Amino acid sequence: MSTLTVTTWSLEQTSAADLRPAADPGDDIRIVRAEVPSPEFSRFLYASVGGDVHWTDRLGMTYAEWQKWLDRPGVETWVAYEKGTPAGYVELEAQDDGAVEIVYFGLIPAFRGRRIGGHLLSVGVARAWDLAERWPGLPRTERVWLHTCSKDGPHAMDNYLRRGFRLFDTKVEEEMEVSSPGPWPGAAV
Template identity: 70%
Template sequence: MRTTTVTTWSLEQTSPADLVPVQVPDAASGIRIVRSEVPSPEFSRFLYTAVGGDVTWLDRLPWSHEQWRAHLERPGVETWVAYEHGTPAGYMELEAQPEGTVEIVYFGLIAGFRGRRIGGHLLSYGTARAWDLADRWEGLEPTRRVWLHTCSLDGEHAVANYEKRGFRLFATKTEEQPETAPPGPWPGAHA
């Protein structure tokens, strides 16, 4: 079996003051970010495959409809979606964890929307929502830490975008993984 070397970087913010937001796009850009408030396994799976299909997001592909639903209905799990003129462009999934920690579990843009200054805005907005997550969920501890991880299989500008938004590196891991071709957003997309 062929393997590939994958580096994973873990980054964090430990104060809301760490966030360095980008300038909010003007209204003419058609960019808006909306929380997907109704848990929808179909919509969440669409976002997951559309954004992650070309960067080897594989872990949730085997999930059943019920697994998606159970995950999305957990208190403190939120999906924030970036739209450009009404079309989904990307998303961010937040997940509350113990002791006031919030993980940005997934973040990314659909390939056709990358490089259009949407990612910095989505990351800024979504990170601010991670910091005020407890305000929307009864029983959650106030956020004391926001963290995420990215890897060398993700977009080439991922780490730089996170660092520009005020995230600091706290761990790096390199390992060999089985070489896997990205599935694409739908079967045969890379054919």
């Protein structure tokens, strides 16, 4: 197996006023919270969005591990739909220190480049800032943060910066190059 040099950038917002929302792409796009924790649906989103950009860390999770993750207070999945078809998602995780991490964010390849990503990220970040209102007992959000890396899509970093995120850390590491199966066996890109 060969190695791959991967740059990981960490970005943050420290105030809800930092968010610079993207334009709404129109009536055909809806963004809805997946209120019923569903390992099947979450794994579908993860594999479909991340298959061509080598998301592999969750592929080995069991049904019980997915369920345990999704049942945690302050974990939310927001899904973008175009005319009723899932187009992408943003997954939020509240942390003990008042931070909310955007754990995963992205679009299914067929929906990229259509102005959906900026709107989905805008809604996801806004929901991160008001997360404590939906989860009694969580601390008020003081910070929203995320990681992105050189394996992500070519427009990811620009989208984060346009939404008002600021860079706070950069790491460069060598990783073993792992082949992603894509959203189903044989669908690797």
